[in-house]
Amino acid sequence: MAFQGPKGTRDFYPEDMQVISFIFNTWKRTAWLFGFEEYEGPMFEHLDLFTKKSGEEIVKQLYNFKDKGDRDIALRPEITPTLARMIVARGSSLKKPVKWFSIPRLFRYERMQKGRLREFHQLNLDIIGEAGISADAELIAAVVFMMKSFCLASTDFKIRVNSRKLMSECLSALGFPAEKIPAAYSILDKKGKIEPEALQEMYAKDGIAGSDVQIIENLLACASLDHVRALVAAKADQVPALAEIDEFFSKISAYGLSEFVLFDIAVIRGLAYYTGIVFEVFDEQKSLRAIAGGGRYDALIEQFGGEPTPAVGFGMGDVVLYELLKEKNLIPQYRKPVDVYIINFNKDDSLPAISFASLLREKGVSCEFSLKGQNFKKQMEHAQHARMVAFVGGDEWKEGKVKIKDMGSGEEKVVEKDEAYSILAMGTHPPAP
RNA sequence: GUGCUAGUAGCUCAAUUGGCAGAGUACCAGAUUGUGGUUCUGGGCGUUGGGGGUUCAAGUCCCCUCUGGCACCCCA
Secondary structure, three states: OOOOOOOOOOOOOHHHHHHHHHHHHHHHHHHHHOOOEEOOOOOEEEHHHHHHHHOHHHHHHOOEEEOOOOOEEEEOOOOHHHHHHHHHHHHHHOOOOEEEEEOOEEEOOOOOEOOEOOEEEEEEEEEEOOOOHHHHHHHHHHHHHHHHHOOOOOOOEEEEEEEHHHHHHHHHHOOOOHHHHHHHHHHHHOOOOOOHHHHHHHHHHOOOOOHHHHHHHHHHOOOOHHHHHHHOHHHHHHOOHHHHHHHHHHHHHHHOOHHHEEEOOOOOOOOOOOOOEEEEEEEOOOOOOOOEEEEEOOOHHHHOOOOOOOEEEEEEEHHHHHHHHHHOOOOOOOOOOOOEEEEEOOOOOOHHHHHHHHHHHHOOOOEEEOOOOOOHHHHHHHHOOOOEEEEEOHHHHHOOEEEEEEOOOOOEEEEEHHHHHHHHHOOOOOOOO
């Protein structure tokens, strides 16, 4: 093997491109149905655009280099900072709310696992400039719609939703020290993922003890919103986020998507910048890593130098989604795109095939023919992927006629050339613009 | 960044305690120059991922490295 692609990259052969296009097209169609517009930015940005959002630690998890002008550059590991930059640059001239989507190719310098590579695609949908919970509900409805568009059912996946705001209000109402709330988040995030001893270590490391431990344990034990409600019943006035998340779930019900969306107190997400609703999409068995994740980030645009602007968004990667679709046998079968195959009766004279192919192409019919004068049988073998076959050359060709064959039914007939065009053109499916 | 595991034909895999590298599939060509998915025959299938070491002899044992898979960390 002379050369290999770099670690964690993929080659997309035509059959792979057909799959990735299927995924992209499904994404784009849903984005369009929900009124999102597409945007795109550069694949590399100034390094500090990413450290601004995520801190210096992020540098060891991305590809960065100095360019010939001695500038610090990074291949983008996410597109949200680019989005924030673009939003800030247009400022108040954008009509709110902004509903934009993108399918960026992203790069992360990480050790690979199932569903995680160093180069991948990620759909991003964001709603910017709407503070109300209706934006969160609309966004999550779009996620569910998208998953349904792949023919995934509620028995295949669930969207697990929590609220950072709800968690911090509950913790405060129960008397948990405010400065330790971030540590509490990371412990909640570990629910069901680590051993009890490891949990004790985390408490010790973060200096959480006594009644504070009990507060977290009580929260962790909540399997539903009603449990949370009961836990803070005495201090309900200090937890307005409860009403908000109730409103969220009533909207989800109105969308008709209740079976797909559930409350899960263990969904916190690692990033510090989430301020409200957070959610993750998992396969039902939770055997794969999260298929998508997102939430509300009301402080980010301001952090990038813009006016205070509420925002909510999510990302969905192509790698894990592909794993799930493959597992559920929902990947469309490969189909060679050519529509008509032209066969030369006389393998030593390719001119009839050339002239007929040119005429078909002028008419917008996709076609090809053997480029190397193969015998009849070989040509037929190549033609078996085509929808229709046209036979040229020989006696019919001399009379201005062409024999055409439907490869599905096997039906054949000899027709005038002009008639052949219109018959062959029927049923063609040109690629969408 | 840490640990575990694997790598043989394009693909799926076999090869006795170390003893001449194989099968299927796919590909190309021909029995077939006017009819496809089926047969028959022939043909590349290869520095056994790469490098070094032990040995009369290494796909096999040892070391290094590359790539894949899994767990931890992280998950934007």
